[in-house]
Amino acid sequence: MTEVIFQPIGRRIDARPGDTLLEVAQEAGVALSAVCGGVGVCGDCRVRVLRGAVSGVNSTEREMLSGADLESGLRLACQVAIEGDSEIVVDVPPDSLSAPQRSQVEGEEIALDVAPVVQLHHLAALPPSVEDLRGDWERVQGITPSDWMVPAAALADLPGILRQHDWRVRMVTHGRDVVRFLPPARVPLGFAVDVGTTGLAAYLVDLTNGQTLGIAGATNPQIAYGEDVMARLTLVVRDAAGAGRLQKTIVEGLNGLLREVCAQASVTTRDVVDVVTVGNTAMHHLLLSLPVEQLGSAPYVPAISSPMVTPAAPLGLDVAPDARVYLPPNLAGFVGGDHMAMLLATATANQPGVTLSLDIGTNTEVTLNAHGQMWSCSTASGPAFEGAHIRDGMRAADGAIERLIWRDGELQWLTINHARPVGLCGSGILDAVAALRTAEIISLTGAMDRSHPNVQPEKVNPWFEIAPASQTGHGRPVAISRSDVNEVQLAKAAIRAGIKLLTERAGVSEMDIDRVIVAGAFGNYIDLENAIVIGMFPALPLERFHQVGNAAGIGAKRLLINAEERARAAALVRQLTYIELTNHPDFSDRFSQAVMLTPDPWD
């Protein structure tokens, strides 16, 4: 046996010599893309073996991979067999993961006891007789009547289960309420979802042992009603029926994921007895059909900050009819339960020294723990890193340029799924700005060098051609413009100003930060060096950064598995001090400094 470690997600698994890396990856739940089923035809399952003994490059690989690919160390996982018993470290490039993983359902996990809020009781009863005419419900309660309350939908299953399973039954309770009766062999399930503005990530959990039985991701179908939060809030405020449509849409999305994860585990959705959803405050309100007028206009207050436990059925979720949905607290109008879940999953509150935790998105939530005192803010980083307001911006889909480097005097790029380029996704946009800045084609203030041969020197908005029309998927060049660079400057300035103001409030220097925890899909894919080059992050040693993947989703799963985690979430909100940046006296100063494309804009 040898241990195989898949990076960067850090998944470890034991394997036997002779196993292919694709087989091992599948067993480990690393969803390597392999459309052909592992016969070496699709060329999707590209990995790099960083360390350890494996079989040499074979003829199939020579046929499927280019010389440059082979030179860069790329292999086809389906063709690589394990040899010997030394530890093997495998690097999985993002574009080798199949689609659901691109929406970030994976994340690092911290061990947790299995002690869910729902409880499982094993009950046995005596059959009725003319001498014993008690009801079935009284029959399973033993001699001392408890004060459990049983709703009609749950109770309806009891008579059948008792008579079909020799008068034995499992009862799932939530506090004093019965949620569901199950046959003796069936396990109660939990469903956790990270409801992002752009993507959904869902997990099915066995609540008896905390094991993840299914994982699925999808685009948030509300995107059809508006790419960003404000567009959706505006729709609801303008159109009374809009809230209902948005709610129905997201629930259909969640039910689709629920069916998918339950199919993976061959279980019924009706055995899901507890649900956790985490999302920003707007996603929280839209899922629950709460009014958003007060959330969409100053001073931006939520309908509720506290943790919620609300019945699942009225929302339209196809789980056990008496299951509840738990939603962690919202700290403020723009710091929601997903950030609380991320902070829990990364144990931000328990870190020694100084820890900075960020969720980068249209709004970037930032929390600083400086020696046990904690401050949070939300900063309007805008949709540039989601590809919006960018000339050739796009979401992370086939043909999006996601990596760019300046090498040998030219800009080299990599697209998702090796498709012909059609635009730039968030990480590509960040890389492009950093690369052009490194090459000094753009200046400290974002001005573009009009004399460079690849720059089209248009008067108002010059642009740099990344891929000529002859190479792209749509016959037009893919480029980055001066105004795109400015959008990136505004986005990164907002994030950096937020970080700076929190450190100032805490009385520490940016250089005192011991660790930076970067969560979320974009945060997981970005090149940290480039993020430092453009001044989005302070120029800390790279080993202080931790890209943790979908920490909000992992936090959601933790809130499902352990009831104490919910108490910690409630306590966390009380520990955090929210800093409103919109009316902060120093914000505009810091922001205008942070616009400069330099690692240290404060000089």
Added chain:
Amino acid sequence: MTEVIFQPIGRRIDARPGDTLLEVAQEAGVALSAVCGGVGVCGDCRVRVLRGAVSGVNSTEREMLSGADLESGLRLACQVAIEGDSEIVVDVPPDSLSAPQRSQVEGEEIALDVAPVVQLHHLAALPPSVEDLRGDWERVQGITPSDWMVPAAALADLPGILRQHDWRVRMVTHGRDVVRFLPPARVPLGFAVDVGTTGLAAYLVDLTNGQTLGIAGATNPQIAYGEDVMARLTLVVRDAAGAGRLQKTIVEGLNGLLREVCAQASVTTRDVVDVVTVGNTAMHHLLLSLPVEQLGSAPYVPAISSPMVTPAAPLGLDVAPDARVYLPPNLAGFVGGDHMAMLLATATANQPGVTLSLDIGTNTEVTLNAHGQMWSCSTASGPAFEGAHIRDGMRAADGAIERLIWRDGELQWLTINHARPVGLCGSGILDAVAALRTAEIISLTGAMDRSHPNVQPEKVNPWFEIAPASQTGHGRPVAISRSDVNEVQLAKAAIRAGIKLLTERAGVSEMDIDRVIVAGAFGNYIDLENAIVIGMFPALPLERFHQVGNAAGIGAKRLLINAEERARAAALVRQLTYIELTNHPDFSDRFSQAVMLTPDPWD
């Protein structure tokens, strides 16, 4: 001012001289039938003035009423004006009440404190500002956070109400759960329904003062799926989809009544924050979609005996989305929550001496309180008194003969709404047997005198002609047959045997019974003397009998108004000892004796 008392329902009201009895009745909520609107054309509003000074018979009355009517003291309420200031006692014959009253929504009431299970809180909040960014929910909770739980549907109303009503709101809670937010001027409402196998009776109550704001009755629409309980249970057991259809049907019936009572009070159904339904065990299970296989076959156990509190929305009730439905406990498979409600409403458990309480129906529930010890049984009295299995039997509808007396050597009859006779309803069937027994046309054992001129001496099943074909509404004679008499004997024998066995178990004699409380529609309309003549009831002095109308409905209302009444219901079930008659060693002996048509069959 003078006081007018309407009998037998016991409604009292102050009136002024000059008012007509119809106006006074309408003000008192006594629904006298008056299709013409009180102009003396329809002749429906017939009453008898038993005592007090009123205007004399006028020409309209002479035109509308027959000589016999006038001789019997009948008057038209719309033509009778109050004179002087002495107390006036008015007798309202059953057939003068408009249709809904025929389904018995009225009943005698015992005073009760208003202390419902839902609680009303008057809250005020400070508006948000940049210095106060709390959520709306936290905003109404004051400085100390409570442990109230707020579900999404209820919470959705809070932001709007706060902003439209100067940051004031009423909050309705049930235990620690919020049920609904209301604008400051609106009152929380309760909805109580007696779900009978045949009829529904519904009440809308103001939960701040216990006042009844609306009353409505209807036929149980499940009748389309089977007239009696067993027919409906059989349908459900045979056809998996049947349970869903029956549930949907009854909920549509309840929602219809809900809309009706809310329209009477000009309120919205969504302000109904608590619901009580009472019904027999089968109606309870069918409303809640609980399985009934085990209820419909020996040993007839319910899915639950305990009181239930279950969410209203999943049942399909159009009340506040987070309202609950309370259902009182079922004592046994055939002694349900409606009997518990009746016992509560009549305070059977608190009566001194010996009290017998009966709900007469297809199954008759009987409870005996003998000096504080209580026993209950259910006895299969059959559907004879509902008109089923009777040659010319029918339900209490237009043209049903509901009263019969033997006078001047012939059988005289009265029909509902003075229509031409088409059959006999329950009270008519009972009267017919008593009258023919008094006239000795039928014997002690139920044999018919074949020599009587009105008896058709058919060999197997001779019959007595009550109304000749020339007088009836359908051109066929209305008659009672020998086998009809036998059906009545079986029905009354079951009831009487039940009474006898309970008294024997309690060690008292039937003659020791201090009061007999007779509830329900049929029980309210029967002629007690006739019931004694045929031996259905012991020959106690008539003043010991109390026909209390729809005591189950009144009990439902009490369970809505006062939370302690629910504790009493739970305690009551523990005080009652259920006697199963189907396997009682003495039942068949007592039953065969009780078949005799005599007040004292035990000689």
